[in-house]
Amino acid sequence: MGQAMQGEGSGFSMTRRDLLRMIGVSAGTAAMYQAMSTLGLAAESPYRGTPLLHGAPRGTSVLILGAGLAGMVAAYELRQAGYTVQVLEYNARPGGRNWTIRGGDRYTELGGDTQHCRFDHGQYINPGPWRIPYHHRGLLDYCKKLGVPLEPFVQVNHNAYLHNSHAFGGKPQRYRSINADYRGHIAELLAKVTQQGKLDAPVGKDDQATLLDSLRQWGALDKNYAYVRGPSASNRRGYDKPPGGGLSAKPVDSQPLQLHDVLDSHLWRGLTDSEMFEFQPVMFQPIGGMGRIGEAFGHALDGLIRYNAKVTAIHQDERGVTATYEDARHPGRARTAHGDWCICTIPLSILSQIPMNVSAAMTEAIGAIPYAATVKIGLQFKRRFWEEDEDIYGGITSTDLPINNISYPSSDFNSGGKGVLLGGYLWGLNAYQFTAMTPAERVRRAVQYGSQIHPQYASEFENGVAVAWHRVPFTLGCFAAWSDEARNKHYENLCQIDGRIALAGEHASYLPAWQEGAVTSALDVIGRIHQRVVGGAA
Amino acid sequence: MKRAMLGLLCAASLMACMTSIHAQTSDNALYTPDTLHSANGEAIFHAICQGCHMPDAKGAVGAGRYPPLTGNPHLASAQYMAATILFGRHDMPSFKTSAEPHHGFFGNTELSDAQIAQVIHYIRTHFGNHYLDSITADEVTAMHPQDKPSPPKP
Numbered sequence: 001m002g003q004a005m006q007g008e009g010s011g012f013s014m015t016r017r018d019l020l021r022m023i024g025v026s027a028g029t030a031a032m033y034q035a036m037s038t039l040g041l042a043a044e045s046p047y048r049g050t051p052l053l054h055g056a057p058r059g060t061s062v063l064i065l066g067a068g069l070a071g072m073v074a075a076y077e078l079r080q081a082g083y084t085v086q087v088l089e090y091n092a093r094p095g096g097r098n099w100t101i102r103g104g105d106r107y108t109e110l111g112g113d114t115q116h117c118r119f120d121h122g123q124y125i126n127p128g129p130w131r132i133p134y135h136h137r138g139l140l141d142y143c144k145k146l147g148v149p150l151e152p153f154v155q156v157n158h159n160a161y162l163h164n165s166h167a168f169g170g171k172p173q174r175y176r177s178i179n180a181d182y183r184g185h186i187a188e189l190l191a192k193v194t195q196q197g198k199l200d201a202p203v204g205k206d207d208q209a210t211l212l213d214s215l216r217q218w219g220a221l222d223k224n225y226a227y228v229r230g231p232s233a234s235n236r237r238g239y240d241k242p243p244g245g246g247l248s249a250k251p252v253d254s255q256p257l258q259l260h261d262v263l264d265s266h267l268w269r270g271l272t273d274s275e276m277f278e279f280q281p282v283m284f285q286p287i288g289g290m291g292r293i294g295e296a297f298g299h300a301l302d303g304l305i306r307y308n309a310k311v312t313a314i315h316q317d318e319r320g321v322t323a324t325y326e327d328a329r330h331p332g333r334a335r336t337a338h339g340d341w342c343i344c345t346i347p348l349s350i351l352s353q354i355p356m357n358v359s360a361a362m363t364e365a366i367g368a369i370p371y372a373a374t375v376k377i378g379l380q381f382k383r384r385f386w387e388e389d390e391d392i393y394g395g396i397t398s399t400d401l402p403i404n405n406i407s408y409p410s411s412d413f414n415s416g417g418k419g420v421l422l423g424g425y426l427w428g429l430n431a432y433q434f435t436a437m438t439p440a441e442r443v444r445r446a447v448q449y450g451s452q453i454h455p456q457y458a459s460e461f462e463n464g465v466a467v468a469w470h471r472v473p474f475t476l477g478c479f480a481a482w483s484d485e486a487r488n489k490h491y492e493n494l495c496q497i498d499g500r501i502a503l504a505g506e507h508a509s510y511l512p513a514w515q516e517g518a519v520t521s522a523l524d525v526i527g528r529i530h531q532r533v534v535g536g537a538a
Numbered sequence: 539m540k541r542a543m544l545g546l547l548c549a550a551s552l553m554a555c556m557t558s559i560h561a562q563t564s565d566n567a568l569y570t571p572d573t574l575h576s577a578n579g580e581a582i583f584h585a586i587c588q589g590c591h592m593p594d595a596k597g598a599v600g601a602g603r604y605p606p607l608t609g610n611p612h613l614a615s616a617q618y619m620a621a622t623i624l625f626g627r628h629d630m631p632s633f634k635t636s637a638e639p640h641h642g643f644f645g646n647t648e649l650s651d652a653q654i655a656q657v658i659h660y661i662r663t664h665f666g667n668h669y670l671d672s673i674t675a676d677e678v679t680a681m682h683p684q685d686k687p688s689p690p691k692p
Contacts, residue, residue, distance in 0.1 A: 090601040110592075110599075111592050310601055328601070348628075348629065349602060349628065349629030350602035352628040352629065353602045353628070354602075367627075367628050370626045370630060370631035370632070371629040371631075429569060429570070429571055429586075430568060432585065432586045432647060433568050433569065433585050433586070435590070436584060436588045436589040468589065470589055473600025474600060474601045476590075476601070476604070476629055481631065
């Protein structure tokens with residue numbers, strides 16, 4: 001189509017450029033998807049069910065380092081297969097980055113700042129993973145097996161906001177109206193050029209009639225293929241006065257924004273997030289917080305996990321693997337744990353500092369992957385003003401402010417009580433700068449920025465919690481930020497079984513930052529180790 | 539119980555104040571990728587480096603550690619520091635300005651070679667460090683010849 005339009009006169013060229021930019025929503029999505037795939041963020045889960053491991057030799061032991069999801073999936077399955085399993089975990093709790101902060105919890109970050117979470121009973125924030133795509137079948141399967149109940153996570157809410165502090169006088173716009181106006185104007189333009197015969201080359205006459213029909217439906221155009229104030233546009237973008245009952249019930253239509261204003265606001269950038277594979281509805285969250293999964297795993301593995309164990313060295317010989325560790329609370333006295341085999345799920349940020357005798361190629365891979373900076377901030381408010389005042393039930397507001405997102409809770413709708421918002425999800429330069437602040441300052445800033453979108457913040461804010469992942473003592477970063485170059489060079493080396501040691505975790509997956517990456521990498525590695533064991537390769 | 543909690547919180551926030559002497563003053567605008575180019579070495583340290591290496595440059599220890607930038611023999615080599623900032627080291631990302639900027643989901647944070655030289659100088663002359671030699675922007679540039687020269691400061 002772009003080619004067919006090349007020959008048009010210059011009078012059309014401005015509009016054409018705009019048009020192509022707008023039509024580029026699909027190309028743009030593809031480009032975005034491409035970029036996401038590059039990061040591995042959009043790859044499909046390879047989950048094909050848990051492996052059936054037959055014939056584990058009696059007494060064969062596996063030492064697992066880390067009681068995050070990868071370590072606990074490995075422990076759960078290997079124990080079931082008849083292996084003797086032991087897990088060492090740095091934290092005093094299971095889960096790792098699968099983690100929920102609730103009222104009464106205390107969290108000390110690197111540098112020593114301690115936060116005492118003062119959320120009310122039942123309120124929580126997930127500082128790490130917070131949503132589960134429906135196609136992350138491995139994780140969903142374990143939720144089912146472990147009895148972790150799920151509820152929908154609202155990813156897209158047409159009544160949430162798109163906000164650009166430099167557009168519309170800084171006034172947030174409803175997703176619904178930007179979405180309707182953007183589409184409506186594109187549809188009108190396409191209808192216009194179709195009717196002018198400018199698409200005669202690429203689109204046959206019959207198809208043109210169908211195209212016009214579809215544009216009218218898609219863009220909420222009127223009978224003249226115009227996107228104008230009227231019932232059909234209001235039915236998409238909302239009303240000045242919505243229809244009701246009784247004497248004064250007649251609806252009042254709203255006025256669509258001008259094409260120029262929609263384009264110039266750049267708010268269209270926020271329209272495609274929930275169209276990406278990872279974020280398409282339906283998404284889920286565990287009832288009561290993402291940490292319910294790690295807690296349930298910990299319960300299922302009761303007695304197998306040694307908590308507060310800080311691993312300081314890993315050594316293998318022809319007979320097995322020995323991990324040296326110390327009590328994370330009272331360092332100094334070295335202890336050891338031994339296994340015939342070892343599955344190490346320690347994040348590369350930390351593993352790169354732990355002496356371990358594996359191949360030079362694997363050592364190089366472990367030390368080559370930087371960890372992404374992200375910050376999440378939970379804010380408790382006296383009342384659910386986003387629901388009571390603004391009819392926003394769950395979903396995400398996007399903004400150009402450093403907080404990036406405000407996400408409204410996907411539970412306890414319409415309950416009239418207090419609520420906790422995700423008051424910021426930061427990455428890149430913004431995350432670095434928030435990491436460099438004290439927790440109190442991060443919360444203060446999040447409230448300050450958020451009040452530009454919700455003025456109610458000023459009077460309704462109660463307390464908050466801020467987690468900067470580079471200051472998290474058990475990960476020193478959020479997730480393995482693979483580049484294409486690093487993946488080509490190091491990924492296969494990272495995923496080998498080296499003697500009696502193999503690695504697992506989101507860092508050993510094409511689903512970085514996703515829990516499904518941890519789950520599927522663990523399932524892959526236990527299958528391969530089991531093959532070695534029964535095949536007698538060792 | 540409630541009072542004890544309150545007491546703890548006051549103590550915590552007092553400590554927060556004490557440790558935030560070097561933090562950015564409260565209402566400074568944050569840097570954007572564009573305005574970051576105007577930051578000097580000191581500002582870069584406090585906006586970025588101290589996130590991991592801490593406001594007093596003493597580093598931190600958890601399951602792993604962030605090395606201190608004081609009393610650390612590696613600081614004797616400005617080239618070592620430049621290589622670390624340019625190319626990253628272990629979990630630390632690269633902060634160089636690339637010929638082909640990476641426009642991934644999280645983007646890269648890019649410092650010019652002059653800024654890298656400045657922040658090295660700032661670290662090596664503060665926090666109890668008293669190095670007399672220094673590294674120039676050109677010397678930093680020479681360490682990554684495959685990349686275009688960094689953009690001039692506005």
